[in-house]
Amino acid sequence: MQEVRVAQTGVQILFGFLLTVVFTPMFDELSHTDTNIYLTTVVLGALATGALISPVPFHRLLSGRRIKKRTVEWAARMTFVGLMLLLATLTSALFLVLRTATHDAFVPWFVAGVVGWYVLCWLILPLWARARYSEREE
Helix, strand or coil: CHHHHHHHHHHHHHHHHHHHHCCCHHHHHCCHHHHHHHHHHHHHHHHHHHHHHCHHHHHHHHCCCCCHHHHHHHHHHHHHHHHHHHHHHHHHHHHHHHHHHHCCCCHHHHHHHHHHHHHHHHHHHHHHHHHHHCCCCC
16 A cells, blocks of 8 residues: 555645646746647546545445455556556656757657656566566466
8 A cells, every 4th residue: 555655645746736837927828739738637637646546435435344355456456547647647747848848859759768668667567577476376
């Protein structure tokens, strides 16, 4: 559960910062495309926040119902969904910030490299370690 708490806090802070952008003077200077990217980022952040917080109500509402295994399975699924939404949020936010800061054609390639890094750290390495080091039932 500790790792979920870290992800919950991180996504809440990110979402809070995203919500403040619309109230800055520079927001009015964004192009239509950048405004759409921002709105997409905010919605993704809201979805990620909801999914990563969902293990808390699962635990609170289902505690004592003798369905712990299913509760843990659903909480794990929602955490995974939340992490994938967080990946999308971070990708979108990075894309928007770099587009706004540089207007460089290299931005999509740089963002793709960062997404590749996230996929390596968040999916490939854990799946490799699970396959390599998990005990197999025979």
